[in-house]
Amino acid sequence: MINTHPYIPNASSVTKEMLRVVGVRGLDDLFVDIPSFPFEIDELLPEPIGESGVKRIVEETLSKNKVYGTKCFAGGGPWFHFIPSAVRHIISRGEFLTSYTPYQAEVSQGILQAFFEFQSLICELYDMEVANASMYDLSTAVAESALLCARVTGRKKIIIPACLPWERKSVIANYTEPQGVLIEEAPYSKENGGVDLERLKEVIDDDVAGVYVENPSFLGMIDNGVKGIVEISHDSGALAVVGCDPLSLGVLKPPGELGADVAVGNGQPLGIAPAMGGNTLGIMACREDPGIVRQMPGRIVGMTKTADGRRRGYVLALSTREQHIRREKATSNICTNQALLAVAATIYLSMMGRTGLASISRKIIANTEYAKDRMRMDELIEPIFQGINFRDFAMTIKGADDVDGKIREKGMVGGRNLSEDFPEMKDGRLFAVTEVHTKKEIDELTSSIHEALGGA
């Protein structure tokens, strides 16, 4: 048995004295009430490894990864957006990194104010009044919104766009099916990829609790019909949930202006690295309707005053919605969220500010439209839908599998294979370009595709 470790200070000369106070002879005596089953933890080395050894071992494993970074043009998220250096430095501060959920508000004003600012920035961006301090990711935010709609309206049906990836649909179903909430899909227009308004009118009825729509859509299409969708939803007594990419909102009309009751988003573009899809941030906001606010899931920070009324302060608010108080009657089971990544997004949005965010939105649209124009070649590679794209764009490529391989040979990652999610999009690939891509990089991608297609 080892008797010292850098992370365990009391494994040392003080152990003996402490054991004496407790009245036992050794550490093993503290576990005599556990039934003994002999076992071996054979997938772990028996002894600790020191810091330099651990570093070497993990680095050796990680070195088997090939880093494409911005040479990866796969769409559908996560994405390689620009991250200001200050974001990493600030969220690495131990006072933020090593803190817990701020249950003791008096010693946690810093992170509480940061969460309040996160909520506030999200409200400005999405044109909503209330936001929570984060959800796990976009999929769970949509799923929780669906449950919220069902609770608020007492109805049991949710309409989602057909053009969501399979994974998102599966997450939504895992949250809704046990509650008896049915999911129906609104077909998309074959022409522009948006929700088909006429078809939506056919599916919607008095049982529908909520309608979910994304703008830009999963396939990157800017949907001019969102306002119409919201109106159709409201006409039948359903709530409207609108999902928007936060970086598109420097230019595009926000959910609030479009009439949304609930807004959701994928916060990863806000200063957060893709990390294998493991660094996610779910955004969820709503308008100031007491019936909706009371049904929000997750932590919400409120501004208040000190008891003596002299200073401003921040605390966790409306906690009677939450699991630690309401248990099985809570609005959600969520406890741990994506707090530190929400702080990253707060720093990012603060730094970008009004003009920065508008510039990024415009830059992304310009790069996307440029890439799409450059990429098309009659009959060999064409956009699947007609319209304007934000960052993601779907193309049909003749012999897409071969082209994927050729792109890879050039040290790049091509589009996401759409035929897996949408069998009707055989040879469909979803590409993404962001503000980090230079004209030269986009040209390199398109010429490698053209070369693979045997063109110029």
Add this chain to the structure above:
Amino acid sequence: MYRQALFEEPLIFELGKAGRVGILLNDENQVPIEQYEGAISKSMRREKLNLPEVSQVEVTRHFTKLSQMNWGVDLGPYPLGSCTMKYNPRLNEDLATREQVEQMHPRQSVESSQGSLELMFRLERALSSITGMDEFTLQPAAGAQGELTGCLIIRKYHRKRGDHRDEIIIPDSAHGTNPASAAMAGFKVVVVRTSEDGYIDLDMLKCAVSNKTAGLMMTNPNTLGIFENKACEIAEVVHRAGGLMYYDGANLQGIVGRARPGDLGFDIAHINLHKTFSTPHGGGGPGAGPVGVKEGLSGFLPVPMVEQKEGKYEFNWDRPDSIGKIREDYGSFPILVRAYAYLLSMGVEGLKLSSGIAVLNTNYFARKVSGIRGFSVPFGNAIRKHEVVISAADIMRETGVSAYDISKALLDKGLHAPTIYFPLIVKEALMFEFTDAELKENIDLYVEALEDISQRAYTDPSGVKAQPKNTSVGRLDEVRASHPRTMRLSYRMHSH
């Protein structure tokens, strides 16, 4: 004396001046933006966006000041019971922020992601081995999502057998996430009592099980810090009734390396990597809540699973009984990297030492604190594991000083408060968990502090009730924050 920083720091919206920017986006070799200015139709174009206009200097100072008004493990003890606030090694931060972690894309080829897959595979094997389970999914984002995953597996397991069982049994000492997760998975919650000696009431459990019982969710050691030594008998009762046993790993710290849920009759288990396996809490997340199952349930785990074939790692999506996805992609990868590095740093012996010292710290503290006037350690004399719950019910009755007041008085001494008013079965509960990382010197400081607070409660209770005074701010008006008329949940609500 302790004195926390106070900056009367305005909101970011109240800083800055028109025209200031935090970041320049100019670059060479750009696609001309002007050419695409007209792309967005006027009906979709945004007109107003009220974001701050602040320089980079202001942003950096603002958040640095905020950080200085925040408590963390790096500053001192953080004994929140059931939260396992142990030390967060910086080595793990370095590794988790390498470009081979952060710059990886989930849609890259498996061949180009072998390092990530290998690390996930090894972590999955290690977790299975540590818990005595057969297979783990690394997908769930947090403990509560792990619970939901587990409950969905229980649901699917029964449904596949044509059995529509709809009850989950949960002890009254359980974390709130247990009943909330069970309810989200469509189950009714049946509560069983804790007996006077701190264990699940076995007789009551026997009455509670029936052919409606889908499973039992159990935290072991329980939230009183007591190891449920009849775990095997409980499992037998539940299994005989046709239910499954779920292990909530929030308190794994109490037995890690010394006992395995898989050997104690559990069929499903989740682990909080941000507790027992040292990944930082980051003010509330991100965490990770991997879920392990016994062989017969493997097929229900979320897809994909990492598998090894002929020395190569790959994702297996082809698992027809799988519940599908619980979040997109593969799990909190940077958190997984940290936990893996931690496990290497510990080894089996290190894990045993970790639980050993964590439990020693708890019992040392329990001994010392039980002699202090007004405090008691309810629910018998059983050895505590990773945490102990102290009751301040006597002080409250005799002086009017509550657990809430005591927690605030601790803050004034630069000692973070324990979890309070939980578990619900203890009156005026103060739930302490020092973890393996706390120094004896600091545990002694807590004992002295509680002695001092007790003494003052009996002589000057109003003085205690006026604390804290050394923290950034004094007590806050919590009613105001949630009252419909005074509620301010965003800058927008505040400034209107």
